[in-house]
Amino acid sequence: MAAARIKSPLSIMRNIKNPRPLRRLIQLDYPIYNLPVILKERMSEPYESLEWFITRFLHEGNVHTQEDLAVRLGLPGGSRILSETLTHLESIGHIRNAEGRYKVLKNGAESFEKREKIYEAESRRLLYFDAIALQPLPREFYEDPANVILPADNRDMLNKSFVFDLWSTLADNPVKELLRYNGNERYSFNLPQEMIEIEINRQLLNDNAPGLNGEIRFIPLFICFYGEAGGFLTDTGVNGRDGAEIEVYIGTTGKRSPYFEHLIKSNLVRVWAMIQSEEQLNKGKQLSFSVLGLKLEEYLEIGRAEIGATGNIAYPIRPEDIDKWSGSPEFQNRILRHLTYTRELPLHANEQLGPILAFRLEDKNTLNELLAILKRQNVAYYNKHEYSDAYIQKQNDHLHQTFSTTWER
Numbered sequence: 001m002a003a004a005r006i007k008s009p010l011s012i013m014r015n016i017k018n019p020r021p022l023r024r025l026i027q028l029d030y031p032i033y034n035l036p037v038i039l040k041e042r043m044s045e046p047y048e049s050l051e052w053f054i055t056r057f058l059h060e061g062n063v064h065t066q067e068d069l070a071v072r073l074g075l076p077g078g079s080r081i082l083s084e085t086l087t088h089l090e091s092i093g094h095i096r097n098a099e100g101r102y103k104v105l106k107n108g109a110e111s112f113e114k115r116e117k118i119y120e121a122e123s124r125r126l127l128y129f130d131a132i133a134l135q136p137l138p139r140e141f142y143e144d145p146a147n148v149i150l151p152a153d154n155r156d157m158l159n160k161s162f163v164f165d166l167w168s169t170l171a172d173n174p175v176k177e178l179l180r181y182n183g184n185e186r187y188s189f190n191l192p193q194e195m196i197e198i199e200i201n202r203q204l205l206n207d208n209a210p211g212l213n214g215e216i217r218f219i220p221l222f223i224c225f226y227g228e229a230g231g232f233l234t235d236t237g238v239n240g241r242d243g244a245e246i247e248v249y250i251g252t253t254g255k256r257s258p259y260f261e262h263l264i265k266s267n268l269v270r271v272w273a274m275i276q277s278e279e280q281l282n283k284g285k286q287l288s289f290s291v292l293g294l295k296l297e298e299y300l301e302i303g304r305a306e307i308g309a310t311g312n313i314a315y316p317i318r319p320e321d322i323d324k325w326s327g328s329p330e331f332q333n334r335i336l337r338h339l340t341y342t343r344e345l346p347l348h349a350n351e352q353l354g355p356i357l358a359f360r361l362e363d364k365n366t367l368n369e370l371l372a373i374l375k376r377q378n379v380a381y382y383n384k385h386e387y388s389d390a391y392i393q394k395q396n397d398h399l400h401q402t403f404s405t406t407w408e409r
Contacts, residue, residue: 007222015254020226022344023226024312024355026161026225027353028163028222028223028264029163029221030132030221031216032131032137032219035127035175036124036204038200040196041120042194046117050085055108059108064102094108127175132267133263133267135263138188151217152218161353163218176198219250219251220250220251221248223264247261288349289349290347290348290351294334301321313347313355314358316361316362317361317366319366340374343360367407374399382395
């Protein structure tokens, strides 16, 4: 867990394939129940020879006592191995001893017919439930170590995010519902195929998490909102009448998650309410924008920026901007280099990820000046690492091609 890192918003933006305009990118810490449960499963294994013959004689013959069994098996009357085997078969529910007389039970008879020892075994494990819709998480969140679910107190990871901090109470009913899952569903949600009972381990919860129905953890998500400028995130869109379009990515892997997309779409009203609440809190306050850790007003002429209805900023690049950026190694290293591949960068408004900064070039001369400074930056980097002139020229040719694809479409 210590090695877990949340992907940068920019890396998410660079990997998305949706051709529609990206109107908002938010980070959401989604609550997850880390729930201890007790399971009972039907297990099976081959019979030991002595177990098989004991079950056979008790099931088919007129044998009922340990003494009768010893005679049929050719063992001494006080045989220790016979006593221990009878005790074992009784402990797994195959036979019952009633005042010295043994009887084969249902599990024992079924095992005899199938010629394998069937028994019930108790085990303990942790299950993950989403804490909003109370649905189990799929197998990938157990098997892929990159899908890290973070403790609530890990604030160096979980910050500057929207947080679902009102979750549903997890009673026994959603857990018991897991028994209704078929084989494919059980596999998909990391549940034992032969599970016959399941319950919350209340004792463990009472010992370690008083007052809770399970330890709450969080999984960091990035939510991309798409649509046209006038209606990408309206009340009607959120309620499904405009078909609000979103994509959800796991913060620690950068992979798109159909599972969480379904959950977020089902709770889009609550997500929208969080965004509106944040906007209300900031109403009347002076907005402070930052991009990739740098204050926007220190590198852009804010008076020239165009703030749209969705809070996104459009910024026309002019020659005086390029002159200013040429004298700032910090801006070149953090921001400028990305403009080879993208015209859009993620913004933090009052330290909250959400709006998008979109650059545009209004004339060919400015485009060429921007390309020139990017090439100079490229040359400086490869010279520092002592690459050959031929290699540097090849990299600049590739940069030129990528830049043209980005800006001339």
